Amino acid sequence: MGEILVMGAGLLGSHHLTLETVEAVASADVVYHLVTGMEAEQRLRQLNPRVFSLVGFYRDGDLDLEVYGRIVSFLLAQAMAGLRVAFVVMGHPSIYVAPTHLLLEHGPRYGIPVHILPALSSIDTILSWMPFDIANTGLQILDSNRLVSYGLVPMRNVPLLVFQVGCFGSGFITRQLQNAPDRLRPLVDYLLAYYPGEHPVELIECEMGWPHRAVRHRLTLAELATSGHLVNYNTTLFVPQAEPVSIRDPAFHARLVAPEAVSSLVQAPPTHGSQADNPGPAR
Numbered sequence: 001m002g003e004i005l006v007m008g009a010g011l012l013g014s015h016h017l018t019l020e021t022v023e024a025v026a027s028a029d030v031v032y033h034l035v036t037g038m039e040a041e042q043r044l045r046q047l048n049p050r051v052f053s054l055v056g057f058y059r060d061g062d063l064d065l066e067v068y069g070r071i072v073s074f075l076l077a078q079a080m081a082g083l084r085v086a087f088v089v090m091g092h093p094s095i096y097v098a099p100t101h102l103l104l105e106h107g108p109r110y111g112i113p114v115h116i117l118p119a120l121s122s123i124d125t126i127l128s129w130m131p132f133d134i135a136n137t138g139l140q141i142l143d144s145n146r147l148v149s150y151g152l153v154p155m156r157n158v159p160l161l162v163f164q165v166g167c168f169g170s171g172f173i174t175r176q177l178q179n180a181p182d183r184l185r186p187l188v189d190y191l192l193a194y195y196p197g198e199h200p201v202e203l204i205e206c207e208m209g210w211p212h213r214a215v216r217h218r219l220t221l222a223e224l225a226t227s228g229h230l231v232n233y234n235t236t237l238f239v240p241q242a243e244p245v246s247i248r249d250p251a252f253h254a255r256l257v258a259p260e261a262v263s264s265l266v267q268a269p270p271t272h273g274s275q276a277d278n279p280g281p282a283r
């Protein structure tokens with residue numbers, strides 16, 4: 001029995017590969033990937049001659065869940081033949097990558113160990129563009145379809161990233177097709193219950209190496225209802241907070257800067273020669 005290592009190429013090809021991922025790609029028996037940037041693909045081929053793209057599994061018109069099932073079955077079959085399989089995806093392998101989670105679920109049932117290596121996500125790049133500090137503001141990350149299906153309630157005072165707006169409204173794959181202008185209208189209608197129509201939002205595509213250039217569209221939430229043609233499978237919707245956070249528990253907040261408050265939160269350091277250092281009498 002082999003094993004499967006799931007890893008991410010970040011967004012910017014070789015510039016975002018971690019040293020751990022480089023080593024894992026180089027030492028794998030075979031490398032399968034869903035990487036789209038040309039430079040990223042070339043780098044994988046330099047690291048290992050047995051590199052194969054699985055992008056062909058994604059055919060427009062297919063249901064995404066069926067595609068994920070086919071990819072996972074294929075990878076498990078490779079590992080069951082005794083191979084050490086590397087599976088490389090864009091960004092971080094655990095973030096919005098259904099095959100990763102299916103492999104974690106099904107691999108052990110077939111005796112295949114599945115290991116996940118950390119990587120840079122689109123979240124990392126988006127945050128490096130953002131002027132706010134998530135320590136102060138917090139951050140919400142929601143999937144566009146689940147947001148509406150589950151009726152999730154966004155917090156108006158916390159910035160929101162809505163992922164997968166390019167496949168909003170359907171599980172059928174439409175990667176190669178341009179979206180209709182009103183594809184996002186039901187998403188906008190949903191968000192209008194929480195934000196005003198004039199609320200500024202942004203469609204963000206971070207650079208992914210040639211041919212994927214960085215794109216940012218700033219518009220109002222109302223304008224988004226007729227801007228579906230501006231989104232694709234790499235677009236994330238950013239919704240800034242509609243109201244600032246405020247201190248609701250002043251007593252707790254005051255304790256954060258009160259020197260006397262800290263003493264009850266920690267244990268006294270052991271004094272030299274205390275029981276903790278002393279192995280006790282020999283028996």
Ligand SMILES: C[S@@+](CC[C@H](N)C(=O)[O-])C[C@H]1O[C@@H](n2cnc3c(N)ncnc32)[C@H](O)[C@@H]1O
Binds near residue numbers: 094122166207208237
């Ligand atoms: C299938 S998920 C993969 C996410 C990836 N694993 C990651 O860690 O970034 C695709 C979604 O990630 C976000 N995404 C991927 N590439 C992006 C990019 N270049 N810029 C902004 N968001 C991106 C979008 O929300 C897109 O719909």
